[in-house]
Amino acid sequence: MYLSTLLTATLLPLFTSKTTASPLLEKRQTIDPPARYYLRTQTVNGPHEDTGTNKTDLWLYSHHTGAGLGDAGLSSNQSWAWEGYLNGSQQLFTYEDNEVGPWPLAVGYGPYQQWNPVTISIAAESSTGQGFFFNSSGLQFNQSIGGWLACDWWHGVPQLFQLNGYSYGPLPSSCSKVQLLPVAI
Ligand SMILES: *[C@@H]1O[C@H](CO)[C@@H](O)[C@H](O)[C@H]1NC(C)=O
Ligand SMILES: *[C@@H]1O[C@H](CO)[C@@H](O)[C@H](O)[C@H]1NC(C)=O
Ligand SMILES: *[C@@H]1O[C@H](CO)[C@@H](O)[C@H](O)[C@H]1NC(C)=O
Ligand SMILES: *[C@@H]1O[C@H](CO)[C@@H](O)[C@H](O)[C@H]1NC(C)=O
Numbered sequence: 001m002y003l004s005t006l007l008t009a010t011l012l013p014l015f016t017s018k019t020t021a022s023p024l025l026e027k028r029q030t031i032d033p034p035a036r037y038y039l040r041t042q043t044v045n046g047p048h049e050d051t052g053t054n055k056t057d058l059w060l061y062s063h064h065t066g067a068g069l070g071d072a073g074l075s076s077n078q079s080w081a082w083e084g085y086l087n088g089s090q091q092l093f094t095y096e097d098n099e100v101g102p103w104p105l106a107v108g109y110g111p112y113q114q115w116n117p118v119t120i121s122i123a124a125e126s127s128t129g130q131g132f133f134f135n136s137s138g139l140q141f142n143q144s145i146g147g148w149l150a151c152d153w154w155h156g157v158p159q160l161f162q163l164n165g166y167s168y169g170p171l172p173s174s175c176s177k178v179q180l181l182p183v184a185i
């Protein structure tokens with residue numbers, strides 16, 4: 001009895017101050033992804049709302065651009081998907097028999113850009129690519145305002161980009177807003 005009274009007396013003020021805290025300090029609604037998963041796209045506005053090409057059910061992988069370097073590529077072929085896991089706030093990838101990883105997902109920020117490139121490269125610094133978490137809309141980047149974008153781009157395959165808050169005009173016609181949903185392995 002004494003203990004519960006004490007707990008109520010000491011916890012209540014804490015609880016009250018937490019719920020009235022500034023929105024910036026409120027805990028973000030996150031969920032734990034599966035231990036290991038592939039990331040698969042789902043269009044935000046329906047397959048043909050944004051564009052003429054269907055960006056649903058594409059699997060995320062690192063599209064080779066050099067030794068240890070890759071851009072975030074998307075393939076309709078599931079056997080191309082890389083195996084992802086969340087480590088702290090890093091979205092890391094590996095693949096079968098990989099000896100050199102892990103490979104962190106990283107958003108390449110550019111000032112006053114409507115969207116940013118995304119890479120899956122072996123990082124020189126282990127701190128690369130912090131700030132990722134999951135909620136029921138899939139993988140999130142904590143500095144992202146616009147979410148993810150899938151576009152047919154310079155590698156001749158769909159590629160992943162991150163949409164900024166800046167809006168300078170319509171998106172290219174091959175781009176769709178997508179979510180990245182984990183599919184447990
Ligand atoms: C989009 O692609 C997915 C995966 O191939 C397919 O299941 C779906 O039917 C397509 N939707 C449209 C409207 O073409
Ligand atoms: C999917 O990719 C694998 C590995 O590259 C390849 O062997 C297979 O033929 C591909 N399947 C299709 C339907 O393209
Ligand atoms: C998780 O991140 C820590 C800190 O960077 C690193 O030391 C560790 O090897 C990582 N674990 C895995 C399984 O990638
Ligand atoms: C995003 O996450 C990183 C790593 O956890 C953190 O250092 C950074 O302050 C966060 N930024 C925002 C805007 O939440």
Ligand SMILES: *[C@@H]1O[C@H](CO)[C@@H](O)[C@H](O)[C@H]1NC(C)=O
Nearest residue numbers: 029135136137138140141142
């Ligand atoms: C997931 O997080 C993103 C980015 O913070 C937010 O825009 C979105 O509304 C969240 N989704 C849900 C279902 O809470």
